[in-house]
Amino acid sequence: TVYLTNNSQFVDCRNACLNAAIDLFGQGSNEYNAVASGYSAVGIESGGGQTYNLSYDDNNPATGVYEEYANWELAVRFTPPVPAVNVSNVKIDLVGENNPYGNGQFTLKMYKADGSSSLPGTSILTPATISPSQTGWLSIDLTGVQPNGDFYVSMKYDGYNQPLVGADDPPGNGRAYEYDAVSWSHLTT
Numbered sequence: 001t002v003y004l005t006n007n008s009q010f011v012d013c014r015n016a017c018l019n020a021a022i023d024l025f026g027q028g029s030n031e032y033n034a035v036a037s038g039y040s041a042v043g044i045e046s047g048g049g050q051t052y053n054l055s056y057d058d059n060n061p062a063t064g065v066y067e068e069y070a071n072w073e074l075a076v077r078f079t080p081p082v083p084a085v086n087v088s089n090v091k092i093d094l095v096g097e098n099n100p101y102g103n104g105q106f107t108l109k110m111y112k113a114d115g116s117s118s119l120p121g122t123s124i125l126t127p128a129t130i131s132p133s134q135t136g137w138l139s140i141d142l143t144g145v146q147p148n149g150d151f152y153v154s155m156k157y158d159g160y161n162q163p164l165v166g167a168d169d170p171p172g173n174g175r176a177y178e179y180d181a182v183s184w185s186h187l188t189t
Contacts, residue, residue: 014039028053033081040082052085054078056173057093057166064095064164067157073179074165075120075154077113080147087145090153092138093166102161105131108140113150119177119184120152127156132163152177 003016017039021032036052056076067074090108097104108128115121124147132138155165156179167176176187 010044014044028055037081052081054080056175058168059093060168061093061095061166062169063167064098065167066098066162066164067155067178068098068159068162069181070157070159071179071181073109073154073156075109075111075152075177075179075184076173077150077152077175077177079150083149085147087142087147087151089142090140092140092153092155094132094135094138094163095166096135096164098162098164099160102163103131104135104163105129105158105161106163107156107158109154109156110145110147111152111154112147113152115184118150120154120179124151154179 003019004012008016014035017035018032021029021035025031033052033054056078065074087110090110094104106129108125108130109123110125111120112122112124113120125142125145128140130138130140155163157163170188172187177184178187
């Protein structure tokens with residue numbers, strides 16, 4: 001009664017259900033992503049493409065985590081609601097810098113989830129050095145990133161700068177991973 005009329009089409013129903021999911025649960029919620037995925041699975045897409053916000057963050061970090069050693073990485077695994085997506089932006093919550101002489105610099109990396117046991121594998125982004133000017137949400141625009149399924153967003157450390165990324169106490173969001181310059185492991189603590 002709120003979003004549809006007598007002349008509504010299937011795509012209008014899709015958009016109405018997505019709007020209702022936003023109203024009830026928020027954009028990027030599990031319910032929103034389930035609605036989007038369901039309509040996409042049966043081929044009902046909006047004409048101009050759909051924007052999905054994937055977030056596993058509650059905007060209230062309990063702590064900040066970092067890596068001390070060069071070439072170590074922290075990563076979060078993302079699961080898009082549809083297989084074919086273009087990633088146009090990532091946001092990272094920086095809560096500080098552990099090294100009092102550091103400037104928070106890190107290297108942004110992204111991987112497909114095509115490694116052993118679906119861990120990070122193929123790189124899908126030319127690594128980019130990021131030098132944030134302040135703490136808080138850091139927004140990074142991207143072009144040409146098409147993971148084709150699950151993917152990881154990673155912060156690679158240089159052994160000097162130790163930016164603190166916002167995190168919740170264990171078990172956190174269950175999607176955090178660490179690279180110790182040799183292999184990847186799932187962070188459960």
